[in-house]
Amino acid sequence: MLDVCGKDQGLGHDxxxxxxxxVASSSISTKAQxxxxxxxxxxxxxxxxxxxxxxxxxxxxNSACGLIWHALYFxxxxxxxxxxxxxxxxxxxKLSNFLHNNYVQALCIIDEYTPLLDEFKTxxxxxxxxxxxxxxxxxxxLTNLALEPLSxxxxxxYVEELEKLQRAECxxxxxxxxxxxxxxxx
Numbered sequence: 001m002l003d004v005c006g007k008d009q010g011l012g013h014d015x016x017x018x019x020x021x022x023v024a025s026s027s028i029s030t031k032a033q034x035x036x037x038x039x040x041x042x043x044x045x046x047x048x049x050x051x052x053x054x055x056x057x058x059x060x061x062n063s064a065c066g067l068i069w070h071a072l073y074f075x076x077x078x079x080x081x082x083x084x085x086x087x088x089x090x091x092x093x094k095l096s097n098f099l100h101n102n103y104v105q106a107l108c109i110i111d112e113y114t115p116l117l118d119e120f121k122t123x124x125x126x127x128x129x130x131x132x133x134x135x136x137x138x139x140x141x142l143t144n145l146a147l148e149p150l151s152x153x154x155x156x157x158y159v160e161e162l163e164k165l166q167r168a169e170c171x172x173x174x175x176x177x178x179x180x181x182x183x184x185x186x
Contacts, residue, residue: 001037002032002035007035009035009037010037010038010039011037011040012039012040
């Protein structure tokens with residue numbers, strides 16, 4: 001294949017990981033490296049073997065998409081269809097696990113903190129209505145907060161000017177190392 005097809009070729013089959021090791025320890029090892037031979041596996045390999053192997057040798061995991069460049073159109077489309085169908089299934093599985101884990105975590109939080117919240121409400125003489133009112137107050141506050149309060153804007157501007165002064169004093173200290181500044185009056 002290397003002699004006939006030249007550089008940057010891919011060879012893909014179910015036992016690509018084993019073939020990769022075989023080629024690496026064979027007499028064509030140097031030529032395979034020089035010609036950038038890519039030995040890849042299919043998307044279903046990790047289910048039969050292991051996922052680390054798939055990450056190392058799967059064409060979409062190691063940017064060896066050139067593997068399908070020379071395939072017939074039918075096989076090219078078939079390969080992409082298989083890949084993305086499997087990818088979709090993997091993503092749905094991950095999403096399902098994520099949602100399940102978050103649901104379980106939420107149930108644990110409710111179980112753990114409900115007694116603490118009840119104890120806090122009893123100690124402070126709070127009712128559920130107070131929490132609902134706080135939520136409404138916060139929503140109203142954020143809705144009505146169109147502009148930053150003037151006092152906050154002035155404070156921020158003052159701090160920014162102090163930072164500018166500090167940078168200027170630092171810069172001038174290299175020119176005039178004394179603590180006294182020369183002020184020229186008009």
